[in-house]
Amino acid sequence: MKPDELAEALVQRGFILSDAEPRPPGPPDRPWYVSLVLGASGWLASLSGFVFVMLLFEPDSTGDFVVGGLLLLGSGYGLYVADREGAFFEQLALALSLAGQLLLIWAVGESTESAAAAAGFAALMCSALVFALPNHFARTLSALFACIAWALAVRLTWWGEDALWDQRVAVPLAPALVAWALIWLPVAFGVHHLIGREARWMATKANRIARPAITGLLVALSIGTWTSEPFAALSFWVPTEVATSWLSLWPLLGVAAALFAALSAYRLQSRALIGVAIAGALLHVVHFYYLLGVRLVVKSYIMLAVGVLLVLAARHMAGRLEHEATR
């Protein structure tokens, strides 16, 4: 349905005044590949800018890092405000704000000497930036990074940094499941809640925050488990000792999260996000294969059991759907 047809229908139903000014045709949506070029360039520019600031100012105290980070983040925010509608300064603003965030996270890490504290701070900061930054793309990235940082914060707080690199750290099943639920169930609940109340926040200014936030949360559900531990599967050597670690189940749970993201994306009628979710699910299966901690033959039995359950669930739902249709 075209916008003018929709407007006409809503006028007839009394939701729009008959003399309301017609909505002018908006600018076309930015294609995903243009966003990819801009996003990648912005990221590389922010990393380069970060190194530049480090070399130029040689910050050697927490205060130096904090001041530098706040200046860069503030400059990025200012550019976003100054050029809300255009894209001219958007890339520079993105680079500055990302570089500023990196400096602030570095500052927290340096002062606390704790990766968990840095991750926790990053989660809080990015969550605040979802509300603060006046740019759709920046809000989406902030929501995504907040979820990744939250995942790292929980994991590092519970098991420390060693668990990321040392295959001798044993992790029982129950804590592994509880931790994953603690990380991703709130995100999933947030998505479900936002979709359920979509009409309410679309009618308010909150749509400027909720729309990019929901995109960031869906991407996080799709690829979050992998992005919060991307190097764990890169074991180029065979360790002499490998303890049983049920953290290796996380990618499989990540598949479930990705499937939920696909279903939520379908509710929003977004093919792009459905594609991201399916790609994320496949990535998690590969991740599950390579992650050490549980024997491969045990993993195979788990996959077979899960496959049987999913097919049975699908058939049951299909049967009910057919039954409802014939009634």
Next chain:
Amino acid sequence: MNRKALDDFATHYGLSAEGVEQALELARARPSTPALIGFCVRLLHLAGVLSLAAGVVFWVAANWAVIGVFGRFALVQAVLAASVGFALWRPPPHPVGRYALLLAFIVTGALFALYGQTYQTGADVHELFLNWALLGLAFVVATQWSVSWAAWTLVLNVALFLFCAARPAAGLFWRLLAGWEVSLSHLLLLPLAVNLLLWLATIGLERSGLAHLAPAWLGRFVLAWAVFYGTWSATLVVVGAAEGEIGGLLVPLAVFAGIAWHTLGRRTDVFPLALLVASLIVLGTALIIEVGAFDEIGMFFVISAWLVVSSTLSGRYLMHLVRSWGRTEVEA
């Protein structure tokens, strides 16, 4: 109307929550409950089948060491034979036949890998992928499906990538070039040419009866590979790793100019220009690193500034084309 358009619509008319509900319903922006359940069924079915397949692969991998040579070949060839059997039972374009032949193509590669691993023929990995692409071609043609052609293109490009990157001085294929002392930047013109021809083939098929075999996304996929190899070749010349091999720079630039000319003439798809823009950003960065007479601090500043300016200007130009050509991608 996508969600962004609906957001703008709701904001412009100041709709209440009830008004937005009506708008979402009228615009059919929400799937009905049966449609949602239907999607859920398809998703669970696909996930279940893939989970079972992955479980089988995991189990075979876990027990590989205890399976004898005969058992290994019997296992892989049984899957191949079963796939062909399913395809004969339900020939393409039936979905069963298509998926079966796609699986047969994939298993062909596994069979080559098993053969190479078992008999230590001395063949290089790129030869495995090349043979896979050549001998699996029959399955791909039989599927009459663009997804199979994408898989075949991927295998072919992996072969070309390994051939160029590893540069083995052995093997039948390499011996064809051994006497020419071909540099890497010139060697990369080969995969550039192959992918360019494939891209032109997809364009040529657009208005024919075989258009379904070459949808737009497949053309983009192939073109992305071509631009990748061209960028790689040109970057080697720019950074001085291929001194004197000016052809490695001029040929890709000429090809890129041709792609740009063709795209600007057709005015249908901005994607090729986005690829070229990304390539030029990479080349520009490489040039700055190579010729920039800066110290460390200056170098990072200039690179940062270059990335921001180049991506901003290119983004504006690409969006200008998107607006004027009237084609957009539907996004969330």
